[in-house]
Amino acid sequence: MSQIQLNESLLIAKGGERACYLHPLDNSKVIKILYTQGNHNNQNKLEYIYINDLKRKKTDLSHITDCYGFISTNLGEGLVFDRALNYDGKPTKSFRYMVANKILTLKEQKKLIEELKQYLEKNLILFVDTSLTNLFCQEIQKDKYKIIIVDGLGSKRMGFKFWLYRNFKGYTKYKIKRQWAKFMKMYEKDVKRAELGKRPFTRL
Ligand SMILES: Nc1ncnc2c1ncn2[C@@H]1O[C@H](COP(=O)(O)OP(=O)(O)O)[C@@H](O)[C@H]1O
Ligand SMILES: [Mg+2]
Structure with a gap:
């Protein structure tokens, strides 16, 4: 080829x-x-x-x-x-962009985040690099959104821990919980920043 x-x-x-x-x-x-x-x-x-x-x-x-x-x-x-694209073919924005620019209300943000959490837990998916730029906020219909993960799945490095977290449910669940707590911390920080109008966010 x-x-x-x-x-x-x-x-x-x-x-x-x-x-x-x-x-x-x-x-x-x-x-x-x-x-x-x-x-x-x-x-x-x-x-x-x-x-x-x-x-x-x-x-x-x-x-x-x-x-x-x-x-x-x-x-x-x-x-x-x-490629992350919206229902109308326009490029999808990162979740961080949506938070920084207050495009969604806090209530809407929380709902999307809760949906993502349920999805990860139900399907035992490791989302480990919890930066808000690794999540995109896809408009799937007019004013209807869904969070999609474009990066940060699995592990940050190969090795025994990655194998463990992939193959033993108990460990998978533990890792999902831990990373979720990290994600929420990052999210809350960004929300505060947006509230204070602290801009620019360096990376969106
Ligand atoms: N599937 C995708 N569709 C559109 N843009 C994307 C997609 N994946 C990544 N990007 C953009 O490219 C950037 C870098 O890609 P990413 O996979 O996050 O690289 P890295 O592993 O270095 O963090 C992302 O922050 C995002 O802005
Ligand atoms: Mg990335």
Whole structure:
């Protein structure tokens, strides 16, 4: 297969470790490329393993951007994901953006968060990198939203703990609970910041 050509004009955003590009041949997909040196912590490989693990267990993936495997690009190996898009085809905003700009009321935010929590607990899904920029707030119908996870699933690194948390229900539940508490702390901080009108949020 020929190599996919990426360039800066296709760049959507950069996270701590990966750059996210619009797929030049498919508007509904993105390609994530590791840009950090060293590769000791390959988030692409890890997420690929984890999402396939969930698929093998026939897990409900309705709050996750699906992942389709690796392709070769001029910037190296990339992992293809569904692009977060709203019902009208417009790009979805991060949950942090919605909080910072008070686009949803606190009550609406709480409802979406509670739905996500139930989803993670019911389906035993590890959401570990709990930054609010890893959650997107998809408008699925006019004024109707749902939170989807675009990053931060599984674990931050490979290893024994990841294996444990994946394979033993008791540990999975424990980890989900712990990470959820972390997420809520980050969320409450952002809410306070938005209330105080403290801007700009550095990353949205
Ligand atoms: N599926 C997606 N659709 C649209 N934008 C995305 C998607 N996944 C990630 N992004 C954007 O790209 C940024 C970086 O991607 P991310 O997977 O979070 O990288 P990292 O692992 O380095 O944090 C995200 O913060 C988000 O703004
Ligand atoms: Mg991220």
